[in-house]
Amino acid sequence: MKERTFSTFELILLALFAALVVVAKIALRTPIQMPGHTGLFWMAVVVVGAGVVPKLGAASLIGLTSGILAGFLGMGDFGALNTFLSYTAVGVGTDLALLLLRDPENLIAAPLAAPLGHTAKFLVKWVLSAATGAPAGFVALGLARALIGYVVFGALGGLLGALTLRGLRAAGFFAYLSEKR
Amino acid sequence: MNQNKRILLAVLILVLVGGAILGLEVLRRQRVTPADLKPGSIPIYVDGEMEAAFTPEDLASLKEVSFQDAEEGKSQTGWMLQDVLRVHLSEDTLTPETSITVISTSREKSADLTWNEVEDAENMVMFDVSGRGTLKLVSKMEKLDTRDEWVQDTDRIEVASP
Numbered sequence: 159m160k161e162r163t164f165s166t167f168e169l170i171l172l173a174l175f176a177a178l179v180v181v182a183k184i185a186l187r188t189p190i191q192m193p194g195h196t197g198l199f200w201m202a203v204v205v206v207g208a209g210v211v212p213k214l215g216a217a218s219l220i221g222l223t224s225g226i227l228a229g230f231l232g233m234g235d236f237g238a239l240n241t242f243l244s245y246t247a248v249g250v251g252t253d254l255a256l257l258l259l260r261d262p263e264n265l266i267a268a269p270l271a272a273p274l275g276h277t278a279k280f281l282v283k284w285v286l287s288a289a290t291g292a293p294a295g296f297v298a299l300g301l302a303r304a305l306i307g308y309v310v311f312g313a314l315g316g317l318l319g320a321l322t323l324r325g326l327r328a329a330g331f332f333a334y335l336s337e338k339r
Numbered sequence: 340m341n342q343n344k345r346i347l348l349a350v351l352i353l354v355l356v357g358g359a360i361l362g363l364e365v366l367r368r369q370r371v372t373p374a375d376l377k378p379g380s381i382p383i384y385v386d387g388e389m390e391a392a393f394t395p396e397d398l399a400s401l402k403e404v405s406f407q408d409a410e411e412g413k414s415q416t417g418w419m420l421q422d423v424l425r426v427h428l429s430e431d432t433l434t435p436e437t438s439i440t441v442i443s444t445s446r447e448k449s450a451d452l453t454w455n456e457v458e459d460a461e462n463m464v465m466f467d468v469s470g471r472g473t474l475k476l477v478s479k480m481e482k483l484d485t486r487d488e489w490v491q492d493t494d495r496i497e498v499a500s501p
Binding site: 284 | 345395475
């Protein structure tokens with residue numbers, strides 16, 4: 159029977175991936191000024207995490223942990239609660255998408271699952287802004303442009319994640335991991 | 340269900356979620372904007388009276404500027420507040436001691452500045468467009484150089500004579 163709970167080793171791995179999400183957000187910079195461009199890095203990390211620990215809830219745990227870390231580090235322009243919920247949404251969204259699409263190593267499934275996870279973050283941010291009575295966007299198509307950015311960079315992040323997983327498998331990382339488990 | 344159907348379903352979900360957000364935002368945009376203003380525009384009040392509104396059309400005549408914020412090293416790109424005010428207000432209204440307050444009603448935040456501070460190009464008092472398309476007031480000034488101090492979701496500018 160397939161183990162449904164996480165081992166301590168898997169939890170440590172997921173915590174490391176969560177830390178990597180926060181580090182990627184802080185340290186990695188691109189000259190691209192489009193909203194959602196950081197999804198290129200962190201969706202790759204979330205997809206790799208979900209592939210390394212192939213259990214339902216792995217991406218959610220990465221999202222939740224990185225949300226707590228980012229919230230305490232004061233990241234984001236809209237407060238700790240917004241940061242925490244949006245990071246968590248990335249994980250939950252990716253998990254739900256992978257529940258449907260299954261294999262995060264698949265070069266079609268991963269670039270589709272990742273934008274779904276990334277769009278979940280966008281959805282949370284939009285709901286929170288609407289709930290707090292934020293004004294209408296100054297730039298009429300600003301929200302559409304942001305959404306496109308989230309989808310495109312999420313997909314690229316997912317593709318990068320799937321390629322990384324394939325690279326790790328080719329390098330024998332999964333065989334090494336199964337010994338450690 | 341085979342993988343092709345799963346992929347198709349995922350694409351459909353993505354399109355539906357995106358469409359729902361954009362559709363609801365169009366409705367919200369009409370609801371949250373006062374009847375006498377264009378959606379998204381920012382009213383400018385002078386001594387309590389609405390004098391003008393800063394609209395997206397104004398951007399065409401404004402020069403885009405940018406700087407890297409000290410807190411996270413991110414590039415902030417947008418339009419100087421002094422240029423925005425000059426489009427709508429006469430030079431007589433703007434004396435060095437004129438008080439300018441940039442307000443976000445939803446976030447209950449504001450920044451109190453003088454025209455002297457706004458006019459100083461070194462201070463880089465400017466509006467940057469946030470990820471969701473609203474304006475945030477950012478600056479290199481010490482009292483306005485962190486995310487806590489910035490005024491996100493700006494929806495009102497008040498100008499008061501000294």
